[in-house]
Amino acid sequence: MYAQMIKSEATQEDPEKLAAFQARIDAGEKIEPKDWMPQGYRKTLIRQIGQHAHSEIVGQLPEGNWITRAPTLERKAILLAKVQDEAGHGLYLYCAAETLGVTRDELTEMLLDGRMKYSSIFNYPTLTWADMGAVGWLVDGAAIMNQVPLQRTSFGPYSRAMIRICKEESFHQRQGYDVMMKMAQGTSAQKKMAQDALNRFWYPSLMMFGPSDKESVHSEQSMAWKIKMNTNDELRQKFVDQTVPQAEYLGLTVPDENLKWNEDTGHYDFSQPDWSEFFDVLKGNGPCNQERLAARNSAWDDGKWVRDGLLAHAEKKAARKVAAE
């Protein structure tokens, strides 16, 4: 997902307080920033929301790659609006994390020096225009699977950020599918491009949900805290079940020989992605890890004079105002 492999923090606190806290969550109450919360809940959420925010921001890069090369002015305007939304998603999420006692700049620094991660999916390149279709359709589609249930998460600011984000996401997925439809109904070269995009993005999209966590104690704690709402396998299955008919409608083939509808389970059987590739990408060895981090670092460094200049100007103005009063 946008937050992958989040380890929950152990918590050593007053058992009575912990029980009262868990009872609030079980009763469906929202936890707000000033309420008492276990240290583990706070730290796990900072990590999870921060990683989610970083993914929104780094996720602008693969699509930003095509803004200047969109095939029509309309497609360009749409893609630009989509990428701008992602910046907004990053901002909503950083703000939610900030209510837990960390600043946005601190989180940014942790992304830039590699202490924090972003989703593995954004380390894959976008090679053709059809990739803009595949990303919107599959990557945003997979993100939606996770984000919709998170609207009910126990932490108030996170839940409210998710509600805003989900309102915008269906535009993202639909514009992606619209690109795919156009390509799939186009010339044979265009259709080939669409198939190639699906081939390259299928397994990385399945990896977005993370490896199976049925037996993970971290997931168990996060689910009890309602900061994780489903297991990774549940979400992946839901994604496959939803996406396969959409691929069929396009006349494209999902690149999995084992993909088959299973009457007994009422779900598709499908092949797992190559998890060694996933761990390798997380370690920093994906096709674009270096390029992505370098782009974020230079944006931060090149923007420093603007941040400093505007702050100095604001402080000068404020001082002048005080002097005049």
Added chain:
Amino acid sequence: MSSPNAAYPDTPDQAMKPKRHEWPLWEVFIRGQHGMSHRHVGSLHAPDQEMAIKNARDVYTRRNEGVSIWVVEARHIAASSPSDKGPLYEPSESKVYRHPTFFDIPEEVGAM
């Protein structure tokens, strides 16, 4: 940085960290339609109030969500604390006569 009555808490590790020189945090309130009151929609960072309003326009009203924007620096917000819940709100629980349903008006009297 924040007082105990600020909107956001000071956490134990925050007190230990050196103070950072960053753009301040602003809270954003939007009037969705004419005739409605402004509602809190979220927060953002900006160096000053002009930029805060511009950023709020870009982030929170991209789809016609508002006709008016208020911004206020987060550190200027005073907030009640969760532990005050009892003393602040309990007194009103016993004053049921403040609700119109407390009074039985005979049907013959008509709508009231």
